[in-house]
Amino acid sequence: MxxxxxxxxxxxxxxxxxxxxxxxxxxxxxxxxxxxxxxxxxxxxxxxxxxxxxxxxxxxxxxxxxxxxxxxxxxxxxxxxAELKPDEILEMCEIRSLLECHALKKAVPTLSEDVLRRAECVLDELDEENDVARWGEMNQRFHMTLYDNLRGTRLYDLVAAQYQHLDRYIRVTLTQLDYAGKSQAEHRMLVAACRAGDPDRAAEVLRAHLAKSAGAIAELLAGQQALAGAQR
Amino acid sequence: MxxxxxxxxxxxxxxxxxxxxxxxxxxxxxxxxxxxxxxxxxxxxxxxxxxxxxxxxxxxxxxxxxxxxxxxxxxxxxxxxAELKPDEILEMCEIRSLLECHALKKAVPTLSEDVLRRAECVLDELDEENDVARWGEMNQRFHMTLYDNLRGTRLYDLVAAQYQHLDRYIRVTLTQLDYAGKSQAEHRMLVAACRAGDPDRAAEVLRAHLAKSAGAIAELLAGQQALAGAQR
DNA sequence: ATATTAAATATTGGATCCAATATCAAGGTT
DNA sequence: AACCTTGATATTGGATCCAATATTTAATAT
Missing domain, CATH: 1.10.10.10 (Winged helix-like DNA-binding domain superfamily/Winged helix DNA-binding domain)
Structure with missing residues (x-):
C-alpha cells in the first residue's frame, strides 16, 4: 500500500x-x-x-x-x-555496486561486533516485514548500517544519495518481484563475511548479491518489454 | 588572478x-x-x-x-x-579515481578517433595555459572529453558533479603546486593508452595519474600542516 | 564586577502581490 | 480546409511586505 x-x-x-x-x-x-x-x-x-x-x-x-x-x-x-527511464535502472545498479563495494572494503576493517549485531537486528525485522515500501526502506537501513563507521565522509553521503535514486526504481518494480525473501540468505552471508574480517571477500559477496538483484530486475524489465512489444 | x-x-x-x-x-x-x-x-x-x-x-x-x-x-x-576540510581532499581524489577509472573502462571501447583528437586539442591548449583558474577548468575539459560518449548517463553526470567539488579544493591548492606542467606527459600517455583500445590498461594509466596528483596534493597538505604546527 | 535578563536590531522565513511568459482557443486569411 | 495571428487564461517568475527568530547591546541585580 x-x-x-x-x-x-x-x-x-x-x-x-x-x-x-x-x-x-x-x-x-x-x-x-x-x-x-x-x-x-x-x-x-x-x-x-x-x-x-x-x-x-x-x-x-x-x-x-x-x-x-x-x-x-x-x-x-x-x-x-523526473522520469524513470528503465535503461537507467541497470546503470544505477552498476554504480551502486561500484560505490558500495568500495565502501564496504573500507568499512570492514573498522567493523565492531556492536555494528554487526545491529545489522543483524535489522535483518530480523526484515524477515517479518511484508509491506513493500517499508521493505525497501529497511533493506537500505541494513546496507547502510554496514557503512556506519563511514558516517560523515563524502563516500557515505554519496552512497546514501545514490540509494535514494535507486530506491525510486526499486519500489516501482519490487511489487512484482518476489526477490525479497530470497535475498535474506545472501544478506546473512554478507554479515558473516564481514564478521570474518576479509574486506575483499566481503566486497565479493556484496558484488554477487547486487549482481543477482540487478539480474532479477533485468529479467523483470525484459518481461515487461516483451509484453509491451506483444501489445503493439 | x-x-x-x-x-x-x-x-x-x-x-x-x-x-x-x-x-x-x-x-x-x-x-x-x-x-x-x-x-x-x-x-x-x-x-x-x-x-x-x-x-x-x-x-x-x-x-x-x-x-x-x-x-x-x-x-x-x-x-x-561550505567549509573546505583538508582531509576531504584525499577522500575526494579517491572517489574520483574510483568513478573515473570505471567510466574510462566503459568509454574506451567506444572512443572514436575524432574524440581522441579533440582531447589532444585540449591538451595543446593546456600547454599554453598559465592562468591557474583556467588551467583547472581545461584539465576538467580534457578528462571529461574522454568520457564524451557517456554523455546522458548517470555515470557521466556523477563524474561531472564530483569534479565540481574537487575543483574547489584543487584551485585553492593549485597555486602553490607546479604539478600542472608535469602532468601533461601523463595526459599524453593516457590518450595513447586510450587509442590503443585496451580498457584495463587505460584505466590503470588513469589510476596512476590520479594517484600521483593526489600524492602531490597530500605532500602539499602535509607541508602546510607542519607549518601550522610550527607557528603554534 | 560579573552574570543574567530584557529590549533593540538585523536577518531570515513566509505571505501576498504584480509582471512576464506559455498555452489554448477563436477567428480571420490565404 | 489548413495555417497563421491574435487575444484570453492559467501558471510561473520576481518584488515587496510582514512575521518570526537569532544576535547583540544595555541595564539591572547579586
Missing part, C-alpha cells in the same frame, strides 16, 4: 525547523515512495494548498529537489517529477 | 532564461572559483543588490547550491559557503 501524499503531509507536520525543510523532506519521500508518479506535473499552488503554506516554501523545496535530480524545471511551464 | 564576484555577475548578465538560473550558475562559479571563500557568510540582500534582483531568486539559487553541497543553511541565521 503506497502512502498518499496527504498522509505524508499530516504525518510530518511539526518536526522541522522551517516549512521549506518540511516540504522538501515530504516531497522527497512522496517521489521516492511513488505518491507522486514519474512525469507527473507539479502545480505549485495545489501543493501549497495541500501543505497549508504559501507557494514560496514549495518553490524553494522544489529547487532543492531539482538539484537532487528528483524533479525537473521547465521554465515558465512548471516542474515535473 | 581570481575573478571577483562582481566580474562574474557582469559577465553572465543576459544569457539565462530566469534570474534564479543565472544567480545559481554564477554563485556556483564564484564558490568553485574561490571568489566566495570557504566559510564565508552569505547575506541575501547584499547578494541580491549585487545581482540587481530581489532576494527571491537568490534564495532559490542558494537552495539549489545547498542540495549540491556548496553552501550550508543555518536556520534563521543565514547561509555560509
Amino acid at each position: 503506497v502512502k498518499t501524499l496527504q498522509t505524508l503531509i499530516e504525518t510530518s507536520r511539526r518536526q522541522y525547523r522551517t516549512m521549506t525543510e518540511m516540504v522538501a523532506a515530504t516531497l522527497r519521500e512522496a517521489i521516492i515512495g511513488g505518491a507522486l508518479g514519474s512525469g507527473e506535473m507539479i502545480r505549485q499552488d495545489q501543493l501549497a494548498a495541500a501543505f497549508g503554506v504559501s507557494r514560496m516554501p514549495v518553490r524553494e523545496a522544489l529547487r532543492q529537489l531539482e538539484a537532487e535530480g528528483l524533479v525537473e524545471f521547465l521554465p515558465h511551464r512548471g516542474a515535473v517529477v | 581570481v575573478k571577483t564576484l562582481q566580474t562574474l555577475i557582469e559577465t553572465s548578465r543576459r544569457q539565462y532564461r530566469t534570474m534564479t538560473e543565472m544567480v545559481a550558475a554564477t554563485l556556483r562559479e564564484a564558490i568553485i572559483g574561490g571568489a566566495l571563500g570557504s566559510g564565508e557568510m552569505i547575506r541575501q540582500d547584499q547578494l541580491a543588490a549585487a545581482f540587481g534582483v530581489s532576494r527571491m531568486p537568490v534564495r532559490e539559487a542558494l537552495r539549489q547550491l545547498e542540495a549540491e553541497g556548496l553552501v550550508e543553511f543555518l536556520p534563521h541565521r543565514g547561509a555560509v559557503v
